Amino acid sequence: MSDATPSGDWSRSAAAQRQYNLVGGAILAVAGLALFATSFLLQNPVPLTVRGSVVIFVAVGIAISAGLLRVQNPQDVYGGMALILLALVAFVASNDLPGMRGFAFGPGTAPRLFAFTLAILSLGVVIGGLLTSGPDVSGYKIRGVIFIIGSILAFAACIRPLGLVIASFATMVICAAAAEDVKWRETVIVAVVVTAFCSVLFPYGLNLPFQLWPRFW
């Protein structure tokens, strides 16, 4: 996409890197353990190879966390590990689905085929990231994530019970807090105008079935 991403040559100090790996590896290990536990709750037993892979995954996570594995390219190592986890989750999730019946594909065949290929390719990414160096993962903009995602979730929670007017006003205000240079007075004015615009456009202008006010109104 656009070339303006600041992730190009971001780097941390050695201490910060150790900290990052400690937390990152721990998250991977915990996620792997959770998957391992889940695999015992299924009807059909999960094949030993899948369980074994999950155990190895957890071990690698712990090794990263303890600093035993040198993470040269964090972007590739963490990115690849997360995708391997996704593939393992897919294996566990599609465990109860029947596979090949004769030469006909069952519902479980294609998901496992794709998950297997994904795991192999991602393993390549992880190994590449352990062997060749690359840029660190640049810092997350936590404020942006919290307020933007919060506002979207607020919309999802409010739209049914409270109606479009309250939902869109609340979303606008919460969302605006994501910007560092937020100006509250302007924000409220903009939110009122946009809410009014939406409440006229969607239900009346476009005849979409939106409820404007709370149910008990």
Added chain:
Amino acid sequence: MYDLIANLWLGMGVAVTPMNVFLCLIGALVGTLIGVLPGIGSLATIAMLLPITFGLPPVGALIMLAGIYYGAQYGGSTTSILVNIPGESSSVVTCLDGHEMAKQGRAGPALAIAAIGSFFAGCVATVLVAALGAPLTSLALLFGPAEYFSLMCLGLIFAVVLAKGSVLKALTMILTGLLLSMIGSDLETGAERMTWGIPELSDGIGFVVVGMGMFGFGEILRNLEQPGTREIVQAKVTGLMPTLPDLKAAAGAIGRGTVIGSLLGILPGGGAIIASFAAYTLEKRVSKHPQRFGRGAIEGVAAPESANNAAAQTSFIPLLTLGIPPNPVMALMVGAMTIHGIVPGPQVMTKQPELFWGMIASMWIGNLMLVVINLPLVGMWVRLLRVPYRHLFPMIVIFCCIGVYSLNNAPFDVTMTAIFGVVGYWLVKHDFEPAPMILGFVLGPLMEENLRRAMLIARGDATVFLTRPISATLLALALFLLVLAVLPSLRAKREEVFTE
């Protein structure tokens, strides 16, 4: 030839009814309005505006959507020229020379040449779509499931080769998309797949949900990282018309851009972004004064703008003839068509000729609209761009939310979009490209269906993909491309194209 004219005439008859011209106008206008906003691409724009077409008859809805698409595309170049922020990933290269021209006080001619180039490219591409539509449709009859599967493989490999960055990582993204598309009910047996017992997932994850999350919300999260770096051209935009020497200089560039764009648009996995890059690089190669590029050369605006518009249009060809969406935007079109009960593919042309040809004719009208409405409205777009980003993004977020919600009236969809927003942000942080993933997600169900069918017909013999000649050719081509992309010499060249 006679058929072609008769068909286009039929299409014109459909497209120039006052109602449809009006819809096309509204679509182009609204598309430009949203497309001008920085940091929101045509995918998110179309997804956001999808609900406004719900109440329309099918032909009108498609005409309006096509208008929105071209509008979004053109609006992106306006932003590139005036603000040096690409409003659209396909207009990244337009920034280079376009913004430079604007700084020299020549924003008017830059915008005008972009519009003229787009219009010319659009005219050529429209004729091309009309001319190639019929023969390619008959080609589609030769295609069995094995060929369809191989063609989609080729398309995905194209997407990998054309994505920037590591080939391996792009491949993992495609597999991720394929895997995510498996969630939901199995088409043949109806078994619930990987839904963890969540009833809302039994229909699968909607394409709009993934696209809007990754490209709409993910983009906003990323934009918030770099606050206040916009430099809007302060000078008043005067003298819209390019001079005669300008036109002369740009004419060749427009022609070459159109050819490149048309070719790259037809290929699955290609599309507008790569077309604009390729056209710019070629223009720099053939120019007698390559040092002028990057300093406000009018060819540097004309070529990529013509190319991306031509590609945007010819990418309808695989969709309308084979029923395969070659890029994410076209996948959205599939969604829009399905809502109106149209199944894209070869049968559209024979069963609903007025719809097919009406849409093609409206592409041309849409391009004309862009020239007519946009040049007088430049002043308004400039004013819109002065609105600070802190007010723009909440508006984008709320419109996206309403757009997603109104698809199924499901709050669950909105929640999923938020999750995919975070996923998109995370992926970019780890230098994974979301575009191949979206394509994999779109093609996943189609690929699985054709793979299953091909294997069933061949009685489980996987060599069927290599023994059928068309299928074998397509797969060989895909392999060849993949090898080329991994070879070091070409890799260096690819890097060069993307860093320029």
